[in-house]
């Protein structure tokens with residue numbers, strides 16, 4: 003102090019003034035820095051999240067805003083706030099490759115014409131569900147392509163989100179249970195079941211749309227029209243023997259890994275059925291009756307706001323088609339045929355689907 007006094011005392015008045023001003027500037031700057039206002043580099047926005055997830059900088063965007071309840075909603079929020087030109091005002095690149103591709107933790111394995119598309123589209127409005135749009139057919143047709151091929155088909159998911167796919171033919175594929183099990187024994191399996199008689203007619207209607215010269219329903223359904231013996235080699239019939247197919251799955255998975263969704267209730271009470279599905283998947287009940295409205299023209303429930311859209315949407319023309327008339331005696335025979343298998347299913351699942 004004495005030293006500086008001595009030096010200042012020997013300076014000219016102009017020099018004293020400039021020293022004084024320099025000191026004012028220096029102390030003002032010091033105060034600003036202590037207040038945190040003088041950083042010349044942008045702060046890495048998500049540093050705190052590395053510690054949060056112990057992720058050491060991998061997938062920085064994956065952990066973005068991990069303090070929020072749902073990673074899915076965080077991503078949406080970022081997109082709506084930040085510019086969409088690939089950079090943000092804080093020099094954080096916005097890529098559309100958030101997260102990583104994982105094997106599905108839950109699969110809709112069946113049944114064909116049960117209402118599997120409706121279920122998947124309804125689930126996709128949940129922020130914590132990401133699903134493949136098309137049917138991958140990995141465990142039946144493309145198993146030879148290998149698990150990496152399959153994983154690559156999956157959408158990227160963030161921490162806490164569920165990866166899903168639906169391929170209804172898995173349910174009747176002999177090898178599928180073993181194959182799914184060897185991918186992960188933790189896989190959750192969802193089966194949408196529908197009255198097997200209506201399901202057969204629905205299946206027939208689909209084939210008829212593709213091949214208008216198809217024989218009549220009764221020609222295909224009976225092995226012998228006089229004895230009324232049902233032709234179980236016709237896949238449209240065979241698929242509806244749910245109890246038999248279920249036996250294959252129960253060799254590998256406990257019943258607690260399977261959820262049976264009623265195809266009928268998915269139409270009459272979509273929100274109620276979706277509540278069960280969300281509970282089974284361990285998801286917050288986000289999808290409620292607010293998401294659905296009944297479209298009189300379509301004759302089915304439709305979504306008020308499907309994923310990625312703000313406009314109401316129903317499923318396409320191939321879903322909810324009118325069925326051709328099938329003579330009542332044929333329907334009765336089919337009902338008789340399926341009854342014991344249905345009862346077996348009710349017993350196996352502990353759930354009466356009310357088809358009889």
Ligand SMILES: Nc1ncnc2c1ncn2[C@@H]1O[C@H](COP(=O)(O)OS(=O)(=O)O)[C@@H](OP(=O)(O)O)[C@H]1O
Nearest residue numbers: 114115116117118119120204302303317321322323
């Ligand atoms: N909300 C809604 N909208 C339209 N259709 C609905 C809906 N919910 C269930 N369904 C029933 O779904 C049936 C088709 O089943 P899938 O989607 O499993 O068919 S497929 O196996 O993928 O081809 C389809 O069968 P069809 O009526 O025979 O066309 C519908 O009855």
